Amino acid sequence: MLDPNRPVGTESRKSYAEKLRSGFIDQYLSGGSILEVGFKGYYGDVVPIVQQAIGIDVDYPNYDGVRLPFNDESQDAVYSSHTLEHIEDSIGALREWFRVLKSGGYLVIAVPHQFLYEKKLKLPPRFNYDHKRYYTPASLLQEVEAAFEPNTYRIRHFKDNDTGYDYTRKQDEEPSGCFEIELVLQKIQGPTWFLGSTVYPAADFNTLLGRTNPIQIVTDFSVTDAYVIYGPYIHIPPGVYEACFHIKTEGLSEESLSSSLALEVAETAIAIASVELLGREGAKALRTEMIKVPFTSKSHTSFFEFRMLTRGRPFNGTMTFLGVTLRRLQ
Numbered sequence: 001m002l003d004p005n006r007p008v009g010t011e012s013r014k015s016y017a018e019k020l021r022s023g024f025i026d027q028y029l030s031g032g033s034i035l036e037v038g039f040k041g042y043y044g045d046v047v048p049i050v051q052q053a054i055g056i057d058v059d060y061p062n063y064d065g066v067r068l069p070f071n072d073e074s075q076d077a078v079y080s081s082h083t084l085e086h087i088e089d090s091i092g093a094l095r096e097w098f099r100v101l102k103s104g105g106y107l108v109i110a111v112p113h114q115f116l117y118e119k120k121l122k123l124p125p126r127f128n129y130d131h132k133r134y135y136t137p138a139s140l141l142q143e144v145e146a147a148f149e150p151n152t153y154r155i156r157h158f159k160d161n162d163t164g165y166d167y168t169r170k171q172d173e174e175p176s177g178c179f180e181i182e183l184v185l186q187k188i189q190g191p192t193w194f195l196g197s198t199v200y201p202a203a204d205f206n207t208l209l210g211r212t213n214p215i216q217i218v219t220d221f222s223v224t225d226a227y228v229i230y231g232p233y234i235h236i237p238p239g240v241y242e243a244c245f246h247i248k249t250e251g252l253s254e255e256s257l258s259s260s261l262a263l264e265v266a267e268t269a270i271a272i273a274s275v276e277l278l279g280r281e282g283a284k285a286l287r288t289e290m291i292k293v294p295f296t297s298k299s300h301t302s303f304f305e306f307r308m309l310t311r312g313r314p315f316n317g318t319m320t321f322l323g324v325t326l327r328r329l330q
Contacts, residue, residue, distance in 0.1 A: 008049050011110065012081045014178050015125055015163050025050065028106045028157070028184055031076020037097065038083030043204050049079050066092050067148045070100045077101070081110040082180070085131045094147040098187060106156070107185040111135040113160060116179035119171050127174050136316070144185065151191055157184035197327040200306070204323070205231035217321040221313045224259075229308040229321055230266075234296040236304050240330035243273075243306055249286050251317020257282040259312025265295040267302045277314070286319075294329070 004017035019025050029050050039055035048055040066089055078097040087093045097107055112118070114134035118126045125131045133139075137160065144153075158304040164177030168330035202217045208228045209219050217229055245263045246272065256279040264274040273295035277285050285291055297304065306324045 002050065007046055007212055009039055009046050010035075010043060011041075011080050011180065012049060012177075015161060018163065026087050029077050030080060031105065033075045033102075034079065035070070035075055035097075035100070036078045037068075037078060037080040037084070037093075039081075041082065049081075053079065064065075066096055068096050068100055072099055073102045073105075075100045075102060075105060077106045077108060079108045082112060083137060084109060084111050085133060088132055090133070090143055091147045094143065094205060098148060098153070098185075101187045103187055103189050107153075107187070109140075109183045109185075110161070110180045111140060111183075112181050113137075114139075115179050116160075116162060116165060119175070126172070133318065135181060140183060142180055142237065144183070148185075149190075151188070152186055153184070153185045156183060156186050175193070175295050197325050199323060199325050200232050200234075201323040202229075202321050205229050205306075205321070215322075218318055219310070219321070220318050221310060221315075224310045224312055226311050229309045230305055233303045233305050235271075235302070236326070237300060238297050239328050240296050241294070242327045242329055243295065244325040245291045245293065245306065245308070246289065246322040246325065247288055247291065248320040248322065249285065249315070250320075252286060252315050253281060255283065255315075256280040257286075257314045259310075259314045261286075261314050262309040262311070263291055264307040264309060265293050265294055266305045266307055267297070267299075269305075271307075272296075283315070 002020055004020055006016060007013065008016055034050060034053040035056055036053045037056045039048050040046055040057045056063055056066060056068065065087065078101060080097065084090055101107060112135065114136050118131070118134060120126055123134070137158070142329055159182050161178045161180045161182050165179055166176045169175060201215060203214050205217065206229070207217050208223055208226055209217055211217065219228055243265050257277060260276050260278040261282065262274050262276045264271045266272065273293050275291055275293050276282070277291070284293060308321065
């Protein structure tokens with residue numbers, strides 16, 4: 001049981017007891033692996049938001065103010081209260097917090113509300129000169145949408161927290177009570193399609209394998225050391241792109257891939273970009289069911305194809321190829 005009077009950060013403690021009572025902390029901050037970014041603030045006598053959380057501040061080893069020294073998808077939650085407005089590269093920080101989240105994990109953010117705290121329309125700040133920007137609910141969501149791909153997250157909680165706010169104070173008086181915007185995002189696996197993209201289903205591809213279903217191609221790796229899937233031979237206007245190969249596997253355990261599987265983008269039959277899946281990281285990538293291969297098109301006339309090259313027998317099981325989603329990045 002957490003103590004309602006736990007000495008958490010200055011702003012967090014204002015509504016800490018209520019978040020315990022309402023179940024907010026139990027719902028979003030009960031995982032075993034949690035980070036609190038910027039937990040000290042201006043004071044040293046504080047502790048992270050929950051007992052199992054690791055407090056991250058500027059003196060944390062190998063933390064540079066943006067980059068977190070933690071592995072991808074290693075955390076159940078990341079909590080940050082009144083910190084984002086102090087970070088110059090806020091988009092980079094959001095992406096970094098999101099990077100370390102597990103699928104299903106929560107990003108819990110609180111930032112001061114421009115109209116409740118600074119109480120003015122333009123910089124410079126009135127009360128805290130280290131603030132790099134102001135936030136309203138709209139501008140906070142704009143940063144979120146700029147930082148993350150659509151359908152990689154869902155909003156689970158979003159509110160103005162003005163608990164105990166004294167609306168009788170003058171504009172030039174520092175406010176009392178809560179004056180923040182609360183936002184909780186949940187990281188999700190997402191669909192197999194992307195907005196603003198073109199989908200090439202398995203039926204558009206050629207294969208050395210037999211077809212039992214027109215909308216998918218299945219291999220048990222009895223055919224190897226060959227391009228087992230290739231196509232669909234398309235013109236792509238100049239630009240920067242991402243080809244996402246949609247692959248489902250059965251029988252893939254936690255063990256490493258002993259032989260490689262290469263996913264390629266070829267221009268006029270010559271590979272210009274590829275991702276090779278091998279070892280523990282290769283097995284991990286396959287389990288995501290979406291492997292992204294970035295590439296650049298520089299010609300209006302070239303033909304492009306997406307290919308799958310098998311070498312040896314990567315695992316005992318089957319792999320189902322569903323197609324490729326092509327998304328333009330620039």
